[in-house]
Amino acid sequence: MNTQPIYYQDASSLAELIRNREISPVEVLKTLHERINSLTPSINAMVTLSDHAVREAELAEKMVLSGEKLGPFHGVPFTVKDSIDTLNVLTQRGSPIFKGRIPDRDATSVARMKNAGGILLGKTNLPEFSYWIESDNLLSGRTNNPWDLSLTPGGSSGGESxxxxxxxSPIxxxxxxAISVRGPAAQTGIVSLKATHGSIPMTGIWPRxxxxxxxVGPMARSIRxxxxxxxxxxxxxxxxxFASFEAPSNHLQRNIPDRPLRIGWMVGPGFGPVDPEVANTVKSxxxxxKELGHIVEQVEIPALEKDFxxxxxxxxxVMEMKEAFRQTTEGRSEDEIYKMAKTMLSLPETxxxxxxxxxxxxxRIRDGFAEYFFQYDVLLTHVLPIPAYxxxxxHFVIDGKNVDATYLQGATVPLNVTGLPGVSMRFGTSREGLPINVQIIGSWHAEPMILHVASLLESAGSFSDLHPPI
Structure with missing residues (x-):
């Protein structure tokens, strides 16, 4: 029996409770509003609440009571990073330059969540222009990690995590x-999916x-x-x-072979230094x-050693994004531009x-992964080389080596360069009680495979009941 409080239920549970008339969408929304009001002063994750959510929850309740056909997320609140356009709801991209900006349409991803019955709860914090591994900006300030307020929840989707x-928010x-749904998930112990590039349209999202x-991808509490x-x-x-692949309607049930899976795991070389505690979590x-009957072995991918x-x-x-930043900030005052945009603009041209x-x-890196996935079904790695910081x-000392903050992306950025899909999920706890996530990587359009393996680890790990001490 699920005894979690409403605010810690996953979206699937909430949808089932609403569908079975065990709880009202209005009650769910009220509970989350109370939670947000209580924790926003300390965490600062939410930057805007939708003025339309209460009315939409009331309508969702009427649909349940009248027996209408319900979508898979019917009545379930969801949140959206503030770089993603939301109809008639502020989308300010973490910058005074876009203060007061209200889009006249939803991004495709937002529209699809709404079409599935989801209720937009509000927008979450991010770095300026959605660019950095810390969610801080001049417009809405800094987001804190609920596991320890002195730590960052990451970026650029740190407000969401x-x-x-x-x-x-449940989802x-x-x-x-380069890291921005998987890294923040690792720093807060939730789950996230970076799907194959182009699987989910980026329409209505900036920068591009x-x-x-x-x-663009989902962040949530459960693999389901x-x-x-x-x-x-x-x-x-x-x-x-780029969004041209039309998956079969039952694609999440496809392509799981009826045999032991071939799984490789690695924490390097090719990713940069990794804290032993994190490396041991990947090994675990x-x-x-392996104990579940799959063929598991430690591997290396030579292409990652040849080209870092x-x-x-x-x-x-840098060559492409710098020009976008230059155009956006042209003619704007210094006090409207935060440190990451200034850093980008100061970098030497490629x-x-x-x-x-x-x-x-x-x-060559893409070819190296193609060679690997010709032999293996899945690759298991770390997400971040250290827990939340x-x-x-x-600047960090990781396994005795001095590195700058960009090295935290060493195991995540290969999936952006190649377009491969990956899941970030918790499978460990640091000595300080912080989450440690692992990354499950598959070949192109192998989301069913990596989600299947993630569900196996989810059952084996039993971390879903662990929550921040707030």
Whole structure:
């Protein structure tokens, strides 16, 4: 029997309770509003509440009582990162430059959640322009990690991760350029999915450059919620040219072979240094899968050693994103621009020669993963090389090595450069009681496979009942 309080129920449970008339959408929304009012002063995850949510909850209740056909998320509140457009609800992108901006339409991902019956609860915090691994900006301030307020919940979807972990929202949408749905999930102990590039349209989301690296994806409390959200969110919309793959209607039940899975695990080389505590969590997840009867072995991917993906990514994305930042900030005053935009604008230009070499390296890395997935079904890695860390930290000593903050993306950015799908989920706890997540990676369009493996680990790990001490 599920004894979790309403604010810690996953979205699937809430939808079932609403469908069975055991709880009202109005009651769910009221509970979350009370939770938000209580915790916002300390966490600062929510930046805007929708003025339309109460009316939509009342309408959702009437639909239940009248016996109408209900969507899979009917009556369930959801939140959205504030870089994703929401009809008639502020979308300010973490910057005074966009203060007061109200879109006249929903992003495709938001519209699909609404069409599935979801109720937009509000918008969550992010870094300026959705760019950095700390969710802090001049407009709405800094978000704190509910596990320890002195720590960051990450970025750029840190407001979303903090909101879900703290029980302010059961499910939401984040975006991911290099780490941004998976890293924040790891820092707060929730789950998230970065699907195959193009599986979920980016229509109505800013920034879009470099387009082939950006993703939008669900963040939640359970793997079944990720699976349900992916089935709702995926598919072409006729507007995003990268979103061209039309999956079969029952694709989440497909492509799971009736045999032991071939699973490789690694924490390097090729990802940068990793804290031993995190490395041991990955190994523990590998052992759990082996005990379930799968073929599990430690592996290496030579392509990741030949071309360090983080350097490849930096050479490509700086050249493209810097110009977007320059255009956005042109003519604006200094006090409207925060440190990350200033940092981006100060970076040296990538030469055309280096840019071409980086693009060719990206192709080699993609080929290296193709070779790996020709032999294996799944790759298991860490998400972050360390657990959650203090606000403002930009230099770290990890396994005896000094690195800057960009190295925290070492195991996540390969999936953006290649477009591969990955799930971030908790499978450990640090000595300080902080969550440690692992990353389950699959071949292109292998979301059914990685979600299946994630569900196996979810059952083996039993971390779903652990919540922040707030």
């Amino acid at each position: 903090a909101a879900i972990a703290a029980g302010l 939401g949408l984040g975006t991911d350029l 450059v470099p387009r082939r690296f950006w993703h 919620d990720l699976s349900l959200a992916f089935s709702v969110l995926s598919g072409p919309d006729g507007k995003d040219g 997840a590998a052992v759990a899968l 993906v983080l350097e490849v990514f930096n050479r490509i994305h 030469s055309m020669k280096d840019y071409i070499h980086a693009e060719q390296a990206a192709e 203090p606000h403002g930290e930009e």
